[in-house]
Amino acid sequence: MNNYNILVVDDDSEIREAIKIYLKNEKMNIIEASNGEEALKDLENADIDLIIMDIMMPKMDGIKATFKIREDKNIPIIMLSAKSENTDKILGLNIGADDYITKPFNPLELVARVNSQLRRYNNFGHKESKDEIVVRGISLNKSTKTLKVNDEEVKLTPTEYKMLKLLMENKGRVFSISEIYTKVWKEPFINGENTVSVHIRRLREKIEINPKEPEYLKVVWGIGYKIEK
Template identity: 55%
Template sequence: ILDIMMPQMNGIDAAFKIREEKNMPIIMLSAKSEDMDKISGLTAGADDYLTKPFNPLELIARVKSQIRRYKKYNERAERDIIQIGDLEINRSTRLVFVRGQEIRLTPKEFDILELLVRHKGTVMSVGKIYEAVWQEDAFKSDNTVMVHITKIREKIEDNPKKPIYIKTIWGVGYRI
């Protein structure tokens, strides 16, 4: 909840600052009730605008409404983000981060990593990985999966020779 007339930084500037980094509900509260004041507040990133004087119960209802909307909107996004240690995979944006640093993967590398993450703890054979990612019979795979796993490890592991995320299960396949 921001007031347009706050000390040090006004609510409009605060809303712009918040929107640079965060996606959270903002309710602008102000004695300024002119249309242009409301438009400025909403344009700055406020989700709602309430003028003084107001009924405290109305403010509570608006806060609850914004929280409900925020939770519903972000519920799917949270399901799409999978965290394993310092590794974060966002399935909807297809972005991968290690300790907050974005890691650039090719589409096939992402598909392999995402497949392993979805089956965390399960050993996936090279054939199953190939068929799931390339949508072709595994007999065409040669060393394709192994080469891709090596490249993924080089990008996400601190020491690709001693991986902590993608483990090789000798004679069987790979596991997260």
């Protein structure tokens, strides 16, 4: 049996403790957080396989935390909601939660839902590894140097791979044309604008549904390009 790491996020310590007892019986490792801010920090420091996320919490609630997590991670998220939180529950599902369970809940049902999500994710999902960079629907494998867009493999030239790797490893950061050129081509930037622009256009044709209205590879006018988080 896999020793999955489960992040339990709830401001009620008694609920966290109850969940921990039942999941430890399933040989799972439990990491606890009392709000969304703590959860985001835990995600940076540990390899998490699944998140159980309460909606109503101080500092950062479960909706905001889920939205932030879904910017670049595909980890299964099960939301905990009170019956009075139906609107938030629907919002949570719409922004990327995989399942929900209503408080008060049967712990055995929660365990069953956790196991179900882990099976689905590991059999059919896309678990990000240290060799992969994932930004929503696109994933770049640094070991095999392969690109998948919505689970379909897309062929890249060596230069396209280097450029996309640079941008995906630094998602959200804007690179000037000269920076891209010197980092990818490893030579001084002299009249390289057209060269970079041509490769940007080709990359967009490969990763974007509509290259004229890019979802991933964005231009920041007067500055350069970035991969949108």
